[in-house]
Amino acid sequence: MTDIRKGASLPADGGAQKGIIDFATQALRQGAVDAVLIPRRVTAGDSFAYFLIRDEAFLKEASPLPPIMPVQGARVISSITGYGRSKTRIAAIMRPCEARATIELAKLSQVDLEYVTIITMDCPGVIPLSDYFEGAGEGDKLFEDASQNWSSEPMRPVCRICDMFSASGGQDIHIGTLGTRNGSIMFTANSPKGEDLLNRLGMSAEEDISGWETRVNKLIDERKKERKQNNDALRAEIEGIDKLAQAFSTCINCHNCMRVCPICYCRQCHFDSDNMKFGFEDYLTRAEARGGLRIPTDSLLFHIGRMLHMSLSCVSCGMCEDACPTDIPVSQIFTLVGDRNQEAFSYVPGRSVDETLPLTTFEEDEFQEVEQSYAAVSAGQENYNDQGIEVRQGRKR
Amino acid sequence: MVKRIGVYVCECGNNIADNVDIDKIIKTFSRMRNVGIVEKHRLLCSEDGKEFLKQSIKQHGLTHLVVAACSPKQHEQTFMNVCTAAGLNPYLFQMTNIREQVAWVTQDKEEATDKAIREIAAAIARVAYQEALEKRDIDVSPNVLVIGGGIAGIRATRVLASPNRKVHLVEKSSSLGGKVKGFDKLFTKMESGPALIDNELSSVKGDENVEIFTDSEVEQILGFFGNFEIKVVNKATSEARDLNVGAVVLATGFDLMNLEGLPRYGYGKLEDVYTSLEFEEMCVPGGPTGGNILLKNGKPPRSVAIIHCVGREDKGYCSKVCCVYSLKFARMLKDKLPGVKASQLYSDLCVPGKVYQRFYEETKGLGVEFIRAEKTDVTRNGQGITVSYESKSGPKGDLAADMVILVPAMEPANDTHRFGEMLGIPVDSEGFLAQEHQKLAPVASSVEGVFVVGCAQGPKSILESIVQSEAAAGKILSALVPGRKLELEVKTSEISETFCTGCKTCISVCPYSAISFDDFRNIAVVNEALCHGCGVCAAACPSGAARVKNFAFTQIYQEVEAILR
Numbered sequence: 012m013t014d015i016r017k018g019a020s021l022p023a024d025g026g027a028q029k030g031i032i033d034f035a036t037q038a039l040r041q042g043a044v045d046a047v048l049i050p051r052r053v054t055a056g057d058s059f060a061y062f063l064i065r066d067e068a069f070l071k072e073a074s075p076l077p078p079i080m081p082v083q084g085a086r087v088i089s090s091i092t093g094y095g096r097s098k099t100r101i102a103a104i105m106r107p108c109e110a111r112a113t114i115e116l117a118k119l120s121q122v123d124l125e126y127v128t129i130i131t132m133d134c135p136g137v138i139p140l141s142d143y144f145e146g147a148g149e150g151d152k153l154f155e156d157a158s159q160n161w162s163s164e165p166m167r168p169v170c171r172i173c174d175m176f177s178a179s180g181g182q183d184i185h186i187g188t189l190g191t192r193n194g195s196i197m198f199t200a201n202s203p204k205g206e207d208l209l210n211r212l213g214m215s216a217e218e219d220i221s222g223w224e225t226r227v228n229k230l231i232d233e234r235k236k237e238r239k240q241n242n243d244a245l246r247a248e249i250e251g252i253d254k255l256a257q258a259f260s261t262c263i264n265c266h267n268c269m270r271v272c273p274i275c276y277c278r279q280c281h282f283d284s285d286n287m288k289f290g291f292e293d294y295l296t297r298a299e300a301r302g303g304l305r306i307p308t309d310s311l312l313f314h315i316g317r318m319l320h321m322s323l324s325c326v327s328c329g330m331c332e333d334a335c336p337t338d339i340p341v342s343q344i345f346t347l348v349g350d351r352n353q354e355a356f357s358y359v360p361g362r363s364v365d366e367t368l369p370l371t372t373f374e375e376d377e378f379q380e381v382e383q384s385y386a387a388v389s390a391g392q393e394n395y396n397d398q399g400i401e402v403r404q405g406r407k408r
Numbered sequence: 409m410v411k412r413i414g415v416y417v418c419e420c421g422n423n424i425a426d427n428v429d430i431d432k433i434i435k436t437f438s439r440m441r442n443v444g445i446v447e448k449h450r451l452l453c454s455e456d457g458k459e460f461l462k463q464s465i466k467q468h469g470l471t472h473l474v475v476a477a478c479s480p481k482q483h484e485q486t487f488m489n490v491c492t493a494a495g496l497n498p499y500l501f502q503m504t505n506i507r508e509q510v511a512w513v514t515q516d517k518e519e520a521t522d523k524a525i526r527e528i529a530a531a532i533a534r535v536a537y538q539e540a541l542e543k544r545d546i547d548v549s550p551n552v553l554v555i556g557g558g559i560a561g562i563r564a565t566r567v568l569a570s571p572n573r574k575v576h577l578v579e580k581s582s583s584l585g586g587k588v589k590g591f592d593k594l595f596t597k598m599e600s601g602p603a604l605i606d607n608e609l610s611s612v613k614g615d616e617n618v619e620i621f622t623d624s625e626v627e628q629i630l631g632f633f634g635n636f637e638i639k640v641v642n643k644a645t646s647e648a649r650d651l652n653v654g655a656v657v658l659a660t661g662f663d664l665m666n667l668e669g670l671p672r673y674g675y676g677k678l679e680d681v682y683t684s685l686e687f688e689e690m691c692v693p694g695g696p697t698g699g700n701i702l703l704k705n706g707k708p709p710r711s712v713a714i715i716h717c718v719g720r721e722d723k724g725y726c727s728k729v730c731c732v733y734s735l736k737f738a739r740m741l742k743d744k745l746p747g748v749k750a751s752q753l754y755s756d757l758c759v760p761g762k763v764y765q766r767f768y769e770e771t772k773g774l775g776v777e778f779i780r781a782e783k784t785d786v787t788r789n790g791q792g793i794t795v796s797y798e799s800k801s802g803p804k805g806d807l808a809a810d811m812v813i814l815v816p817a818m819e820p821a822n823d824t825h826r827f828g829e830m831l832g833i834p835v836d837s838e839g840f841l842a843q844e845h846q847k848l849a850p851v852a853s854s855v856e857g858v859f860v861v862g863c864a865q866g867p868k869s870i871l872e873s874i875v876q877s878e879a880a881a882g883k884i885l886s887a888l889v890p891g892r893k894l895e896l897e898v899k900t901s902e903i904s905e906t907f908c909t910g911c912k913t914c915i916s917v918c919p920y921s922a923i924s925f926d927d928f929r930n931i932a933v934v935n936e937a938l939c940h941g942c943g944v945c946a947a948a949c950p951s952g953a954a955r956v957k958n959f960a961f962t963q964i965y966q967e968v969e970a971i972l973r
Contacts (some may be wrong), residue, residue, distance in 0.1 A: 119911040277951030278909040286952055286961040292441060293966075300973040311883075320950040371916045371948065 016224070018187065018197040019214035027188040027347060030196040031075040031104065034186075034212075039067045040104055043130065043211040048087065048103040050077045057144075059361035061087040062103070069075040075104050078154030080137045083330050084109030085273035089116050092123040093200035100126045102208070106134045107179045108328040111361020112273035116323040116369055121276045126207050132186040132196075133177050135229070136163050136170025140333045151264060161189065161230070167329040169342045172241045175233040177227045177325075180362035184208060187223045189230065197223055240349045241291075255311065258344060263309045268314075268341050274321040281320075282313040318348050323369055324360045325349035411536055412444030414470040415528060416461060418452040418477035420507055427511040433476070438526050442536055444468050453483050458490050465494035473540070474531045475500040476524065479508050497540035499898065499958060504531040526971045533970035543955040546937065548634035548891040549654040553578065555626055555661035555827065560862030560873040561606045564657045567881035569617040572890045576651055577612070578621045578640055580823070584609060586661055588870060592691040592699070595736040596767040602692070604870075621649075625823075629656060629830055630921045631938050633857025633887070634894040645859045653887040655857045656831075657880050658841060659873075660824050665719045665817040673718060673814050674786035675858040680706045680793060681786060681812045684733065691740055701811075703742055709810035712741055713795045715784050717756070719817040725838055726866020727818040728867040731758045732816055735767055738776040739924045751807060753781040753797060779807070786812055818867040831855050831921060832930035840866045851880040859883065899957045900939040901946060903932050907953035914945035914954050 023030025035047045051062040051073045059077035061084060064070055084105035091101070092118075105113070110131045116122040135158035142165065153165050154187060163171040168174075178185035183205030187197035197220050200206035209216070248256045266283065269275045281287070290400035298304040324344050332342035353360065355368035355378075415437050419425035431447050438444045446469050450474060451457050454956075465473060473496060476488050480503045488498035506524040515519050550573045554561045557579030569575040576586070584605075584670045588594075592602030611620050621640055627648075628639035638651040664683055665706045667675040674681050680703050682690070693699035703709050705884070714734050720726060731754065738750040747916075757778075759768040772778065781797035795807040820839045833853045836842045841860045846851040852861050859880035862873035903914065908931040916930055922938035923945060931952070934945075945954040952961055 119913065121909070121911060218482060276909060276911065278907050278953070281950065281952045281953060283962075284907070288963070296441070296970065297973075367916075368913070371913055 016199065016220055017216040018194045018199040018220040018223075019209055020191075020197050020218040023188075023191075023196045024194045026194070027132070027186075027191075027196050028075050030188075030194075031186060032070055034198075034406075035073065035075075035102060035104060036067050036070050037212055038208065040069065041212060042147070043100075043208055044102040045099045046092070046101050047073075048084075048101050048105075049075055050084075050104075051075045051374065052077070060168075063091065075132065076106075076158070078138055078150055079140055079143045080106070080328070080330065080333070081140065082108075083112060083131045083271065083273040083328055085112035085116050085122070086271075088113050088127060088219070089273075093121050096123045096125065098126055100128070102128045102130055104130045104132075105370065106137075107131045107175055107177065107182070107341065108134070108173070108326045108361075109273070110181040111175070111179060111326040112324075113327060114361040114364050115274055115326065116276060117364050118275055118366075124364065128184065128204055129182045130184045130186065130205075131182040132191040134170075135161055136166030136173065136176070137329070138165050139167050167325045167333065167342070167345055168241075168340065169329040169332065172234060172238040173327065173348070174231045174238055176234070177231070180359065181364070187220065187227070189223060189338070190226045191223060192227050232240050236333050238346075238350075241343065242350060245340070245343055245347050249347075257314075257316050259311050259339060262314070262348070263337060263340060264307050264310050264313070265336060266313070267334040267336065269317060271330040271334040272321065273326070273328065273330065274324045275317070282309070283315060314344075318345065322349040323356065323358060325353075326361050350403050410470050411442040412659055413442050413472040413474060413532055413535060414464060414468060414471055415443055415446040415474045415476070415530075415532065416452060416464070417446070417448045417506075418475065419448060419450050420511075421451060422479060424477070424507050424511045427514070427517055427520050428506060428524045429517060432521055433525055433528060436617070437532070438529065439705075440532070443532060444470055452487055453770055454476055458486070461487070461490050462494040465491065466497050470496060471500065472535045472536055472575050474504065474528065475501070476504045476528050476531070476825045480504045485867065495603060499541040500535065500538055500540065501534040502531040504528055506635045510706040514867075519895060526973075529632045529973065530967045530971040533959050533964045534967040535959075537966055538958050539958055542935075543898055543932065544896045545893040545941070546896060548888055548892050548894045549636075549652045550574075550888050551651070551653040552578065552655045552884055552888075553626070553629075553636065553638050553651060553653045554659060556586070556661055556821075556862075556864070557581075557584035557620070557622070558659060558873075559588045559605065559608065559861065559870055560661070560663045560853060560864075560868075561586070561657065561659035561938065562605070562612055563874050564659060564861060564877040564881050565612050565618055566608060567878055568657075568884060569612070569615050571617060573888075574617050574619065575683050576621065576653065578624050578626055578639070580623070580625055580643070582623050584612075584620065586624065586686070590685070591688050592690060592693070592859045593736060593740055594870065595732050596763055598736070598739060626830075627825075629827075629858075630669065630935075632855075632920065632940070635937060636857065637938075641660060647790055655859065657860045657877070657884075658827055658853070658858065658860045659831075659877065660827060660841075660864040660921045662818040662867065663821050665819050667718065667814065670719060670722070672785045674793075674812070675787070678786060678788050678793065678812075680709070680810060681814065684730070684737070684813060684815045687813045691744075701741065703810055706806055708745050709748060710809045711751070711809045713751045713753060713793075713807055713809040714738065714813045714815065715786075715795065716752065717817075718814045720755075723817040723819065725817070726756075726758060726867075727756065729818075729869050730815045732767065732869075734763050734813075735759070735771045735776075738771050738774070742774050742776070749777070751777040751779060751809070753784055753795065753807070754781050755780065758890045772807060779805070781805070820864065824864060831858055833858065833860070836866075838866070841862065842972075851876050851883065896937060897939060897941045897942040899934045899959060901934050901941060901943070901956045903927065903934055903945070903949075904953045905931055907951050909951065909953070913948050913950075917944045917948045919944065 021030055031382050037046055038044045047064045053060050056080055088103055110129045113122055117124050125145040165222050183202040185199050191197055208386050215396050249255050269280050329342045335341050358369045417430050417433055434446045437443050449457050449460055473766040484503045491498040491501050504527045510520050511523045552575050554565050554577045557577055565575045565577045588601045589605040594601050610798055623644045624640050624642045627641050630637045634654045636653050639648055663683055689695050690697050714737055716734055721880045740748045741748050744852045746832050759765055781799055793809050793812055798804050825835055828841055833855055834842045841864050843850050843865055844854050851859050851861055861880050862868055863874040910930040920938050920940055922933050922935050926933050941956050943956045946956045
C-alpha cells in the first residue's frame, strides 16, 4: 500500500440506515442526482420493494437495508435502464451482491450504467423470506437485533458464508458501517463517478478508514473459512450425478429460481421454450427405452443447464434459495459450483465492468490439462503436453 | 405430416459387412416408428448402388433418408446428389459413418453391431427433425484489394490488374512508392530506386483497371474468399467507399525500430548520428541536402562509421537485409566522397549466396574497414564522434568518426497489428503477420483469400518481396476466376427476433464478423452471406435465440438421446 486510504464521514446518530437516507436526501436536494433508487417499505407495511424516488419526502420512509430481499436490485436497474436510456441521473442504493449482479448485467448489455451511480453499504445479510413472513411481525426485530451485532445466524444460508458483504466491486461509492465509531458512517469513492458525486456534496475524504478496513478484513477472513467449510460439506453431499439428482429430487419444476435470478436475463428460458417440448412419440420412445419416464422430464437438466449458463456470473445473492418452495439449497449448490467455475477462470463476477465474461474470451494456452495428449498420459507424464512443456491449469489473469 | 424414413446400410464390399451384423440392424429398425424401409446394398456409392437408392426413394415415397456407410467426408455429397435426382431435398438426408468409426475400429463384431445400431438410431432420430434447405450461390468477385503502396503492393497490383479484374490499391500516405522510392541506389547493381518505382508505377497509374486510394485507410474487412466487403476511408476528406473484392493482399511493409530505448547510440541527442533511412534520404538527389552527404556544419564527413545490428538483441531476430545495404552505403560513400574512410562495425555478417558474397568482396576491395564489434557506444568528442566497442577476439577499441549511420532492426509497420485484429490473422512473436505455413503456404494467411507479402511478414529484400507478390497474385489468378459462382453455406445461423435480448454475446464470439446489431430493434442480426455456420453463436446464446439450421437444439438433442438410449 502506497498511502493510507481515506474516506469521508457523515454523522449517523440515528443509525446507519438514517445516515444513508440523509445522504440520499442531500444528493436529491442539492441536485447532485435526479432520482434515487432505494428499497422502501410498501404502503401496506408488510414487505419491501424498490422505489424510484424523485421527491425527497418519499425518502423519509426509505429502508436502505431492508430485512429481506424480495427482488434483486440488478433486475430493478435492468427494468429501468435496459430498454432505452435517459439522461436522468440515478443514485442506486443497493446491497453489494445486487451491485455485482448489476455489473454482470452491464456486461450483457441488459443495464445501461452511464447515468447510474451505484452506492453500496456493508451488508449484514437478509433473513429468508419465509422466516420473515411467518414470523408474524417478529421479522423486523429479528433482523435489527442480528444486524446490530453482525450476527449472521438468522440470515440466508449464503449470507452467512458471504465474504463479499463490503466494498466487493462494481459500486461507485461504498458506505462503511461495520463498527464505525460515534454513530458516523464512512464514504469511499471507488470510481471517478463516485468521486464526482461526493465532491458535489462537498464531502471530502479526510477520515482515516484503516480501522474500518481492518474490521472488514477480519470478518472476510472468518467468512472465507465458513464458506470453504460449507462448500466442502455440501460437495460431499451432492457430487456425482446420482447425488446431484437426489439433491434436486423434490424440484417441482416451477422455475422460480430462474425467474428471481438476477443473472438469468433471457427473454425466454431455454427450458421453458418449445425446444423442451416434445411430441407424444418422443415421450413414448423414451418410456419404451427406460421402461418408465418421469414427467415433467429433464428437471435435473434444467438445473445443470442453468449452472452452465449463469454460474460464472453467480454472485451468491441467495434469491433462488429463497424462492424455492421445496427448500432445495439451490443457492448453496450454485455457490459451490460458481466458486469452482469462477476460480478456474480466475474470474470474479461483478468486480469490474471492464473484465470480460470468461466464455467470450479465448486464450490459447488455458486449460491445457483438458487437452492432455494420449502420448503424454501413456508415458505417465500427465502434466506435460506433446512438446514436453508443463501444462497450465485453468486461466491466469 | 407422415414421415417415411428410408434407412440404407452399405456393406462397402466386405469393409462393413465383415465386422457388422447388418441383418441384425435391418431387423432392429424395420419395425420402428416413422421408418418406412430398411435395406442393405453391396456398394451404395457404385453406379448401380446410386441408381438403386434413387429408385428406392421414389418407389417408397420416402420423406427422409439415412445412409449408414463410410465417412460423410467421402460420400455425403454423392448421396445428396442422389436425393436431388430423386426429388428429395438433400438436407432431409443424414449420413452416418459405420465404417471408419465402427467396422474399422474394433474386432468385436457384437460391439460393432451395437455401436452401429446406436449411430443409426441417432441419425433416424435427428433426420426426422431436419428441415428442407435450399442451396444459394453468389458470383465471386474477381476484384482484389491491395493494402500498401510500396514495391510489394505495386507489383501485386501490376500482375493482377486486367480488363476483367479490378484492383483497388490503398496507401495510407500521400503517394505510392513506399520505402524504395527513397533509396537512391539499390544493392547490388546500384541502380536507382526511384527509377525502379517509376517504371513499376508507369504500368499501374493510368490503368483503368486499377483504382488508387492515397491518404486512405482500410477500416473494415468482412467476409471470405470470393466475397469480402471493404470500407476504405480517405483520411483527408473523411469520404468512405464500400468495395466488394474476392481477395485481399496485405503489403503493409516495415518501419525501423524506435531507438529511444537505446540511448547508448546517441541517436536523437548527438549531431551527425543518423538512421539508415535518414542516410538514404540524404543521398536522394531531390532530398534536403540535394543528394550531398553533409555534416550538420555543412562540410562533407572525412570518416563515417556504420553500426550494424542496432537493436537486434532487443528484438531477438536478424533483419536480414541490413548487412548488404550497409555494404551499399559504403559504396555510396566511396562513390560520392572518394577520400572518405568508411568503417563497418558488425557483430555477424550475413552476406550469403552467389551475388551478395561477391558484393562483399568487391566492397572490401575498395578499402572499406570491417571491425567485428560488440557493445558499441556512441559519444561526442569535441568536434567529432567516438565509437567505442568491445570485441570478442580482440581488445576494446575506440573509433573516431565524423558521422555515424545506425542500422536499426526492422519491425512491422505500426498498423500491422490492426489488420491482424481486423482479419483475425495471428501475429507472430515478433509482431509480423504470420504466414499460414512457413514452407508450404508462405504467402497465405490463416484466413482464406487473404495473402501477406513482403515485409509485413518479416524483413525481406526487394527481390523477395516481389517474388512473394507474384506468388500471391498467382494464387489469386488461379482461384478467383471471373464468372465462377461461389456456393454459400446453407446451414447458416439465424437469430430469433422474438427471443434475442440484445446481450451481444454472439457478436463478441463470431469469428466471421457475420453478426451485427440492430440498434433500433435492439437485436442481433446475422448476415447470411458472411455466416459460415460454425455454430459458435448458437453455443454462446443462453436462450437459444441463435440457432444453426439443421444443427438446432432439437436435432442435436434427439440425436444424443437416441445414441445414449
